[in-house]
Amino acid sequence: MSGLREYMAQEERITGGHRACTGCLPMVSLKQALMNIKDPVVVGIATGCMEVVSTIYPYTAWNVPLIHNAFENAAATVSGVEAAYNALRRKGKIAKKIKLVAFGGDGGTYDIGLQSLSGAMERGHNMLYICYNNEGYMNTGIQRSSATTMGAWTSTSPDGAVKLGKQQLQKNLTEIMIAHDLPYAAQADIGHWKDYMKKVEKAAAIDGPTFINVLSPCTLGWKFPAEDGMSIAQMAAETCIWPLYEAEHGYRKLTYKPREKKPVREWLKMQGRFRHLFRTEHEPMIEELQRQVDRRWDLLLRLCGETP
Amino acid sequence: MGKRVAMTGNDAAAEAMRQIDPDVVAAYPITPQTELMHKFAEYVADGKVSTEFVLVESEHSAMSATVGASTAGARAMTATSSQGLALMFEILHIASGLRLPIVMPMVNRALSAPLNIHCDHSDSMSCRDTGWLQLYAENTQEVYDNILMAVRIAEHPEVLLPVMICYDGFIISHTMEAVEILDDETAKRFVGEYQPKLQLLDVERPVTVGALYLPDHYFEAKVQQARAHQTAFTVIQEIAQEFTKLCGRSYDYFESYRMEDAERAIIVLGSAAGTAKEVVDRLRSAGERVGLIKLRVFRPFPHHELAKALGRTRAVAVLDRSIAFGSIGGPVYLEVRSALLDQRERVLVLNYVYGLGGRDIFCEDIGSVYEDLRRVIEMGSTETETIYLGVRQEKLEQPVHIEV
Numbered sequence: 259m260s261g262l263r264e265y266m267a268q269e270e271r272i273t274g275g276h277r278a279c280t281g282c283l284p285m286v287s288l289k290q291a292l293m294n295i296k297d298p299v300v301v302g303i304a305t306g307c308m309e310v311v312s313t314i315y316p317y318t319a320w321n322v323p324l325i326h327n328a329f330e331n332a333a334a335t336v337s338g339v340e341a342a343y344n345a346l347r348r349k350g351k352i353a354k355k356i357k358l359v360a361f362g363g364d365g366g367t368y369d370i371g372l373q374s375l376s377g378a379m380e381r382g383h384n385m386l387y388i389c390y391n392n393e394g395y396m397n398t399g400i401q402r403s404s405a406t407t408m409g410a411w412t413s414t415s416p417d418g419a420v421k422l423g424k425q426q427l428q429k430n431l432t433e434i435m436i437a438h439d440l441p442y443a444a445q446a447d448i449g450h451w452k453d454y455m456k457k458v459e460k461a462a463a464i465d466g467p468t469f470i471n472v473l474s475p476c477t478l479g480w481k482f483p484a485e486d487g488m489s490i491a492q493m494a495a496e497t498c499i500w501p502l503y504e505a506e507h508g509y510r511k512l513t514y515k516p517r518e519k520k521p522v523r524e525w526l527k528m529q530g531r532f533r534h535l536f537r538t539e540h541e542p543m544i545e546e547l548q549r550q551v552d553r554r555w556d557l558l559l560r561l562c563g564e565t566p
Numbered sequence: 567m568g569k570r571v572a573m574t575g576n577d578a579a580a581e582a583m584r585q586i587d588p589d590v591v592a593a594y595p596i597t598p599q600t601e602l603m604h605k606f607a608e609y610v611a612d613g614k615v616s617t618e619f620v621l622v623e624s625e626h627s628a629m630s631a632t633v634g635a636s637t638a639g640a641r642a643m644t645a646t647s648s649q650g651l652a653l654m655f656e657i658l659h660i661a662s663g664l665r666l667p668i669v670m671p672m673v674n675r676a677l678s679a680p681l682n683i684h685c686d687h688s689d690s691m692s693c694r695d696t697g698w699l700q701l702y703a704e705n706t707q708e709v710y711d712n713i714l715m716a717v718r719i720a721e722h723p724e725v726l727l728p729v730m731i732c733y734d735g736f737i738i739s740h741t742m743e744a745v746e747i748l749d750d751e752t753a754k755r756f757v758g759e760y761q762p763k764l765q766l767l768d769v770e771r772p773v774t775v776g777a778l779y780l781p782d783h784y785f786e787a788k789v790q791q792a793r794a795h796q797t798a799f800t801v802i803q804e805i806a807q808e809f810t811k812l813c814g815r816s817y818d819y820f821e822s823y824r825m826e827d828a829e830r831a832i833i834v835l836g837s838a839a840g841t842a843k844e845v846v847d848r849l850r851s852a853g854e855r856v857g858l859i860k861l862r863v864f865r866p867f868p869h870h871e872l873a874k875a876l877g878r879t880r881a882v883a884v885l886d887r888s889i890a891f892g893s894i895g896g897p898v899y900l901e902v903r904s905a906l907l908d909q910r911e912r913v914l915v916l917n918y919v920y921g922l923g924g925r926d927i928f929c930e931d932i933g934s935v936y937e938d939l940r941r942v943i944e945m946g947s948t949e950t951e952t953i954y955l956g957v958r959q960e961k962l963e964q965p966v967h968i969e970v
Binding site (some may be wrong): 300302313316318321323325327328331339341348376377384 | 631690766
């Protein structure tokens, strides 16, 4: 892994001048990932914020080849690119080693693109799939996804008189991907950027299907001041609602263990989307979420061979 | 030169694909396309093709992977039927919008519900506006020939559009017929090496594919696509002429069968044309002036040529193998009627829907259509209501949901 100085000296694979929001961390997740892949890359991207803000014709922010096909099929599309790469390389039409990368938001990965991703991983295509997880459909106006934290306000899970934000827990996608027996799968957050970059480097070095789920706060959807995103991402790991870990063929390892596990409310109170939960009568919802976080953290510790 | 062998439609399609030897084939099983891919899988397993064979988890992914491969600079193919085509629908538009020369055998089968695995054209007709070219085959020979020609049409630098090779499920796909196959060298030379202009994998010259076009650019991109269909019109003929030089078999937008001096004509596409030809022969030998137009190219649609071919008839019956619900007629009827609208002498046009869900069509059915045509000529006018050929009237009275 390079130091900050080396990173800054690199030619940008995604240039500035795109139309992402000030304080957009998903874009940082994409840029930093591409900084940590040594080989030339070809990228596939699902429909979503990152694609929309970076490819407005006749402009593009991409200095590397990019294909956007549709919302739910980034993994299937890159499967085809990889098959073409293998065929053309075998026929001597391509000499260079190329790393194939796919990006999708949580909507395009957890929900509508899950089948496509599962198929591509099962078939063992040589690609690194990175889910930039901002816990919702931000591009279409902040709707809930299966990655949204329980209790969160979204446009389709408002804090109403009888229902208080999203009613369900997050789907545990990282574990679903680990169950594909991948040589490498990991969970990261953009706040712990060194940890994330190590994971990208590790995943990209593997010739095979690899997956990283990187929590990338959205200033608009999570309702926080643009400058707070990195701390919010870090706090997710500190509260263990978003543990940082990796798995090689199912052998899980924590890559970060907070010295002192902070209460989940510390994370919730940094974001406007949870404001309603702090009204006295709704306190039980926070307690319920804490119980669920504790339960999942306990299980993960055991899976990682740590003492709960 | 070529050799004559007995093959099913699916085998002939697989044989064409073996000779084309695409860089990438992505596939998902669906009846009645399955045997095509079984055969092709054997070619892959035996090393008879150098194809990367990607066995995806759905047709949506089959088309998505094919789009990825084609964008990357590979010659890419897939094949499907019915529900599979319906699942691909979203990506069909993307394939044509990105101007990717994908060739796809499409084995026609009815759409659910009710579930049915047998032939009609509701699947491909529901995709008529996806921007794909559509060729239809009457028999196994045409399946083979159309696939080879489709590669050239799709990849023509002035066209760059995907092509569907439609053929009737079971009736063609599973029926053994004599087919003349070109020798490998001739076929390969005809198809040629793919020279892609778009190569995503060229990392020295990065391109962004699938960008967002706002209202200031989208319109032009789509009109360019529409123009490519017009260009394809010419190219289809050029490629057909080149193909004829190889094997003697000639192809056009449609086949005019005994149309000289015909005053009554039927227009049909697919395998039913074979049955109709038999009826035409019988009626001709009885001295009746009847003919047949077998449509091969449905997209782009040959309006002017068809108007010319039918201009001197007095009445025409269009046989559709699908319903355009809520419309005054089936998809082929709508096109033919539009084509004939500008004729100085009015041509009476009748619409028939036949063969849904694999219902057989018999010589007697087609004979009755020519009879109807005689009647409307005598009357000098026609109803515009669709006639359902071969439907059991008594069954139509059954309630939709039976009370229990």
